[in-house]
Amino acid sequence: MRCKGVKTVYDCVNGIQLFIKFDSLTGVITSRLTTDTATMSTALQSNVINFLRHLVKLVTVVFFMVRLSWRLSVVIFACLPITVIVSTIYGKFYMHISYQVQTSLADANNVAAEVFSTMRTVRSFANEDGEIERYAKQLGTSYKMYKKQAFAYASYNAFNILIDLVMRVATLVYGRYNMEEDELTGGIFLAFVLYQLQLGKSLNRLTEGYRCLHSNSYIERKPKMKQNESLQREHLAGTIEFDNVSFSYPSRPNEHVLNGISFKVESGEIVALVGPNGCGKTSCVNLLECFYKPSGGRVLLDGSPVHLYEHHFLHKQVSLVEQEPILYARSIGENIRYGLTDNECSTDKIREISKLTNCDSFISRLHDGYETLTGEKGLQLSGGQKQRVAIARSLVRNPKVLILDEATSALDAESEQAIQELIYNKNVFRTVVIIAHKLGTVEKADRILVIDKCRVVEEGTHKDLMIRADGVNAGLVNCQFNKKTDENEIDITIF
Structure with a gap:
C-alpha cells in the first residue's frame, strides 16, 4: 500500500x-x-x-x-x-x-x-x-x-x-x-x-x-516546494526585492502573515528588520530562503524570482543563521564544514573563520579541539557557543547574502562585539539582513525597516527613526531602554 x-x-x-x-x-x-x-x-x-x-x-x-x-x-x-x-x-x-x-x-x-x-x-x-x-x-x-x-x-x-x-x-x-x-x-x-x-x-x-x-x-511524500530550476549567475550582486508580497502559512491559510509588503535591499547594504513579535520578520526570511512560496507578489534576488535559482547555488549564496541553530552529532569541524566538501572548505579556512567569529577561543580549550563531538543537536555546547559555530558555518561559505535571525541573542559582550565587527566590515562586500531586538545590533545598520501589522510602516536610519517620537521603532527602543533601567534598579536594590 x-x-x-x-x-x-x-x-x-x-x-x-x-x-x-x-x-x-x-x-x-x-x-x-x-x-x-x-x-x-x-x-x-x-x-x-x-x-x-x-x-x-x-x-x-x-x-x-x-x-x-x-x-x-x-x-x-x-x-x-x-x-x-x-x-x-x-x-x-x-x-x-x-x-x-x-x-x-x-x-x-x-x-x-x-x-x-x-x-x-x-x-x-x-x-x-x-x-x-x-x-x-x-x-x-x-x-x-x-x-x-x-x-x-x-x-x-x-x-x-x-x-x-x-x-x-x-x-x-x-x-x-x-x-x-x-x-x-x-x-x-x-x-x-x-x-x-x-x-x-x-x-x-x-x-x-x-x-x-x-x-x-x-x-x-512529494515536497510542495520543488526547486528544480537551473538559474545560476556567475556574479551574484545580492540585491533583494520584495514586490507586493503577501503570504499565509499552509496551516493557517486565512491568516495573513504578510500583506502587500514591498521593500528593496541594495547590493552590499546592511538592513535590519525590526518590529513586534509575530509581525512577519522571520516570514520574510523564510520566503527569501525559498522555504515557502508567496501567495501573492514576487521575491526577487538580482531581479529574478528566488524559486528559479538552482537549489544548491541559491543556498550557497544565501546563508541563514537562526536564533536556535541546529548542530549535528558530529565534530565541531564537521559542523562548520557542513554542506561543503573538503576541497571547498579546508581545515585552515575553518580555523581562520573560527578566529574571526570568536569560536577558536573556546574550541582550543577543548580536549579534542575541532574534533570534539557536539552531541545531539549540539547539547554539549552552550547556547552562545552554538550560535558562534553556526555563524562560522555560514561565513565559511562566503555568501553574497547573509541573514541573521536573532543570531547573536545568546552571545556575551565580547563575542557580540567580534560578530558586529564582521557584519559591519565594509571591506567584505555582502548584503546583510539582520533581525534583532537588541538596539546595539541594529543601530549601525545602513537602513532599518520597521514591520508592523504585515507591512513596512517605517524606514530609515536609526537616527531618523528615533526623531519620530510616536513611531513604532522609537516605541520599541524606549521599551527596551526602560526594561534595562528597571533591571539595573532591581540589581542595585538587591546588591
Missing part, C-alpha cells in the same frame, strides 16, 4: 478509496522509515517469490485437473466465486486494520522519541510517571489494534478451512457417483484428489501472500 502526499492522501487499492491523514511529527516519520520499511522488506523477500511460485503451480494443477475430469473440476470451481468475493472484502478490511496498527505504533514511537529528545524538560517538571502513562496508553491502543487484526486473520483462516472442507466433501460425493456410473475410473479419481490437495495448498499460500502484501505500506 503506497501512501502519497504530505498532510492527507487518498490511496486507491482494489477499488477502495482510503482516507489517510499524516502527521508531520518526527517520531511518526521515523517509525515509518524504520519499522514499516523493515516490514515491507521482509514481506517482499519472503512472499513475492512464494506468491509467484504458487501462482504458476496453481495454473498448472488446474490445467491437469480439467484434463482428468472436467465434471469434478466444475464442482470445485463453483466455490471459487465465493472465495474470491470473501478474499476481496477481507483484503480491503485487513489493509485498513494494518494501517491502523502501523499508525498506532508510529504514535507510540513518537511519544518515546519526543521524551528522549526532551529528557531534561521531563525531569525538570518531574513528569516521568505522566510520560510513562502516556506511552502505556499508546501501547494499549496498539494492543487493541493487534487483537482486532489477529481476529480478522483467524476468521479468514477459518473460512479457508471451511471452503477447503466443502470442496473435498463435494469431490468425494460427486466422484463416487461418477465411478458408479462408470464415467470415472479409480485411478483417475485418486489422481484428481491428489491434485486437489495441491490446489488447496497453493490457494492457502496465495491468500497468505495476499494478506502479507496488504499489511504493509510505504510513504511517497
